[in-house]
Amino acid sequence: MTARILVVDDNPANVRLLEAKLSAEYFEVVTATSGATALESIDDTKPDIVLLDVMMPGMNGIEVCKRLKADASTHHIPIIMVTALDQLEDRVRGLDAGADDFLTKPINDVSLFCRIKSLVRLKMLSDELRARAASSEVMGLLPPAANMADARPGKVLAIDGRASFLERVKTALAAKHEVTTMLDPAPSLAHLAETPVPYELIIVNLDEGQFDGLRLCSQLKSLERTRQVPILIVVAPDDQPRLLRALDMGINDYIVRPIDRLELLARVNTQVRRSRYAEQLRLSVQASLELAVTDSLTGLYNRRYMETHLSHLMEHSINRGKPLSVLAIDVDFFKPINDAHGHDAGDKVLQELASRMQDSIRNVDMACRVGGEEFTVILPATDIETAKKIAERVRNSVSSRPFPVSAGPGVVSVTVSIGVAALAGPRDTFEDFLKRADQALYAAKRGGRNRVTLAAA
Secondary structure, eight states: OOOEEEEEOSOHHHHHHHHHHHHHTTOEEEEESSHHHHHHHHHHHOOSEEEEESOOSSSOHHHHHHHHHHSTTTTTSOEEEEESOOOHHHHHHHHHTTOSEEEESSOOHHHHHHHHHHHHHHHHHHHHHHHHHHHHHHTTOOOOOOOSOOOSOEEEEEEOSOHHHHHHHHHHHTTTEEEEEESOOHHHHHHHHHSOOOOSEEEEESSOSSSOHHHHHHHHHHSTTTTTSOEEEEEOTTOHHHHHHHHHTTOOEEEESSOOHHHHHHHHHHHHHHHHHHHHHHHHHHHHHHHHTBOTTTOSEEHHHHHHHHHHHHHHHHHHTOOEEEEEEEETTHHHHHHHHOHHHHHHHHHHHHHHHHHHSOTTOEEEEOSSSEEEEEEETOOHHHHHHHHHHHHHHHHSSOEEOSSSSOEEOOOEEEEEEEOOOTTOOHHHHHHHHHHHHHHHHHTTSSOEEEOOO
């Protein structure tokens, strides 16, 4: 996982040190030596993360953060505030300004890298949603504008084995949020898996001996209904191993004991705000797609949307130097299925195929039906070797068990052939990109079908 990081610090030695450390971890680094310079360069540099020093002459980091978060074109960029002052009021001011995290100098390298990777994962999902929303807007399907301003109380779930701790959390957040507490999470996990989750943030105390907090976080991230809910963990100051493991599994934020009420409130405000923004983007995309860009039979995206979205992703990938791959998929011997069992049976096969395909790809991938039995899957930030593995997963999911074609016991065996192509570079065109995938698909057909073939470089 890589990212472009904008380092903003008025001290050249600090800039060089951070640049060296981040470059050694294969991050792309751009720099600015003042808040004003950072704001001027943000459109050109297009960073994935901003590493922002608080104490700078002229415009300080707090003001830069406020301006970036107030601008609709930059408010989605994660910001990590950095300062030499280990003072609570600085952390709270930074978080209130919209910062996503706060680090003090000297920076712990391992914590910094884990935090950056965690924020990059979140931004990748956010970028994918924003890209789909932008594609819909280009097509004239204007969704409701997503924004970060929402004064409603947040719905927060706090989990700990001690009633006294839960009461302190509830008291600290009561002025702005509705807090539900849970002493024993085990009986409720099954319930959460089966019912809509009303929470916008879950707080889990890792410093709790009555249950394994890390395992609980892992379960919450694996459940379909809680996967998108942000998690804030509470850790002891010397419990770095578990903190790093939690960040690595995708935990959104953390706070170190002893908890300060103002810092807790500021961090909860930040996570609830980001959760609502992401949810608005998801709802906007869903609403716009329902109008004109989905295939009525399978529920997948149609060719019209695929072409618009792929063009947008190609431009984004070329500008950022990131990989992009596509899968061209065709059902083998589909006409005999229609001839032998009827078109209703063929429709059932396509619907089941779409379902299996969706189960086999990742959340950020996009499956489309582009013809009768032809499909395209777009794989953002994916090289051709990873794309091949995903294609094999799709192929195996189709061929592994027969497809029902009637209400009775009637079933048919179905296979697919798949061509895989990767974006070749800045001169690659939309037509050439898809043509290479189609040529690889035809090669798979000629090679005996039910196989994955890579396009020639």
